[in-house]
Amino acid sequence: MEDYLQEALEIVKAQASVRTMTEEEITSMVQKLAAGIKAIAEGDVVESGAPVAVDPQKAIREKSILCCACGKSFKVLTKKHLATHGMTPEEYREQYGYKKKLPLVCKSLQRERRKKMKEMQLWTKRTTAKKK
DSSP states (O other), X not given: OHHHHHHHHHHHHHHHHHSOOOHHHHHHHHHHHHHHHHHHHTTXXXXXXXXXXXXXXXXXXXXXXXXXXXXXXXXXXXXXXXXXXXOOHHHHHHHTTOOTTOOOBOHHHHHHXXXXXXXXXTTSOOOOTTOO
């Protein structure tokens, strides 16, 4: 088991060097990879089509959002990605119990967008400089 764990740690280390990962994500990834590597080495069948159990309540994080269908991490869940699962954003929200208008983005990006919109104040009529 030690070799499998070492290989999994190397993979996760490489992944963590290119993106921010929480302690929970790192631990989970090491466990899954070690088990997967062990299963492959022992000749067991690894089912890649098995549904990934991601709790929808914990999927939206500070710097990432996890796809409840496949478990992959993103900053924004795009229409293009959801189409790979045969879903529209509306169907995705309904299936995983999210509110209809919930943005499928990480919390930090949502805050940035909200701040920028408040600064732009698009809901107010702008006065033109041509008034004389």
